[in-house]
Every structure is written in structure tokens, then in C-alpha cells.
Amino acid sequence: MFIQTELTPNPKTVKFIPGEEVSPIKSINFMNINEASSSPLAKKLFLVDGVNSIFLGTDFISITKDENVDWQELKPLILSQIMQHYMSGDKVIEEVKEEAKAVLSEEDKEIAIQIEDLLETRVRPSVASHGGDIVFHSYSEGIVELEMRGACSGCPSSMATLKMGVENMLKHYIPEIMEVKEV
Numbered sequence: 001m002f003i004q005t006e007l008t009p010n011p012k013t014v015k016f017i018p019g020e021e022v023s024p025i026k027s028i029n030f031m032n033i034n035e036a037s038s039s040p041l042a043k044k045l046f047l048v049d050g051v052n053s054i055f056l057g058t059d060f061i062s063i064t065k066d067e068n069v070d071w072q073e074l075k076p077l078i079l080s081q082i083m084q085h086y087m088s089g090d091k092v093i094e095e096v097k098e099e100a101k102a103v104l105s106e107e108d109k110e111i112a113i114q115i116e117d118l119l120e121t122r123v124r125p126s127v128a129s130h131g132g133d134i135v136f137h138s139y140s141e142g143i144v145e146l147e148m149r150g151a152c153s154g155c156p157s158s159m160a161t162l163k164m165g166v167e168n169m170l171k172h173y174i175p176e177i178m179e180v181k182e183v
Contacts, residue, residue, distance in 0.1 A: 001083050005075065008131040010155035012052070013064040014071060015131035018082055022092055023056040027133040029149040030054045041085045041092045048077045055132065055150030056092065062131035062150040112139045114174055119146075123166055127152055134166065142178035144170060158182075 004017040028039070031053050036042035042054045045061075050069030055062040061082065065074055085092075116136050127134050132152030137145040146166065152158045159182070167180035 001086055003079055003082055005079075006131065008062065008151035008155070009157050010064070010131075010151045012067070013062050013131055013151035013155070014075065015151060016061040016063065016078065016082060017059065018061070018086060020086060021059060022061055023058055024093065027058065027135075027149060028056045028093065029133075029153070030056075039093050040090045041082070044081045044085055045078060048074065048081060050074050051078070053153070055153075057128055057131075057133060057150065060128070060131065064151070064153075108139055111174060111176055112136070115139055115144060115170060115177075118170060118173055119166075122169060127161075130155075137183050139177075142176055144177055144180045145183045146180060147183050 002019065004019070006015040006017065008015055030036040030039065030042045030046070033043060033046040036046055036054065039056065041061075042056065045051055045054050045063065050066045050073070051063055052066050053064045055064075063078055065071065119134055119136055123134055127148075130151055132148060132150035132155070134152065135147040135149060137147055139145075144167075146162065147153075148155070148158045148162065152161070162180060162182055167177075170177045170180060
């Protein structure tokens with residue numbers, strides 16, 4: 001098994017590409033081992049000293065490290081855990097809990113659908129290429145709440161991407177939008 005690695009715009013995050021499906025349903029972010037109870041792979045990766053957070057995309061794993069650890073020390077340990085996991089035949093994710101959706105008015109529902117469509121087709125592919133994801137949380141009274149995950153969470157350029165890129169694009173296509181906020 002050959003696992004590719006890619007640097008991301010976030011110097012604390014590296015993208016690992018195993019060449020196989022990672023998250024079969026949706027992207028999932030784990031901030032600690034307790035949150036990783038549904039993922040045998042994430043649990044194994046958190047056992048590597050220096051791993052701060054794990055993001056599972058459809059075909060990649062983004063790992064964010066602690067500030068005081070060097071990638072040259074960390075990469076071989078992470079690659080070993082990923083390879084052992086895939087060789088074992090264990091599932092990457094055992095269960096995925098669906099998040100509760102907010103109740104929206106008919107007009108807000110239509111706008112929310114447009115927002116999700118634009119994020120899916122115009123934003124998510126670019127963000128995924130950098131080892132992250134952008135997740136729609138809510139829309140109400142002109143305010144869109146989005147969450148940056150994976151390599152994009154905590155990235156020095158993520159706020160510029162959110163405000164200058166995503167906000168401007170959404171305002172262009174959906175005039176009702178006044179502001180985009182990160183949650």
C-alpha cells in the first residue's frame with residue numbers, strides 16, 4: 001500500500017491519501033480520542049503522541065499536529081498506523097450520527113438549499129484539495145453560519161477564504177445574504 005502525503009496551507013496539518021475510501025458517508029472531524037469512538041482508525045491515530053486533531057474526508061485524512069512536534073518525527077508513525085489499519089480490514093467508521101437540522105421557514109429553506117448547493121459544487125472541491133472541508137450550519141435573517149474543518153480549521157488563511165472568497169461568492173448568487181460567520 002502506498003500512502004501519498006501533501007502539505008496544506010496550514011503548516012500544522014498534513015493530508016494523507018491512502019488511495020482507498022476513507023469516510024463512506026460524509027466528512028468527520030475529531031478533536032480528541034473521546035470524540036473518535038465511532039472510528040477505529042481515528043482512535044489508532046490519536047495514540048500517536050503529537051496528533052492534535054483528525055479530519056476524515058471521502059478519500060483523505062488530514063492530521064493536525066501539536067505545535068512542539070516535528071513532521072519528520074510524526075509522519076512515519078502516522079503512515080504506519082494508517083497502513084496497519086487498512087491491512088487489518090477494519091472499518092474506518094463504525095457509525096455516523098446524523099446532526100439535527102434546524103426548523104426553517106419556507107423562504108429560508110429555499111435559501112439554505114441554494115447555499116448548500118453552491119458550497120457543494122463551487123467551494124467544497126477546492127477546500128478538500130487543501131485537506132479540509134466547509135460545513136453549512138445555518139441560515140437566518142441574512143446570516144450564514146459555516147464551519148471550517150480539517151486543515152482549514154485554524155489555518156492562517158481560512159478567515160480570508162471565508163470572508164473574501166465564500167462570502168463574496170454567496171452574496172453574488174444569493175442577494176439575501178448579508179454576512180458569513182464561522183462557528
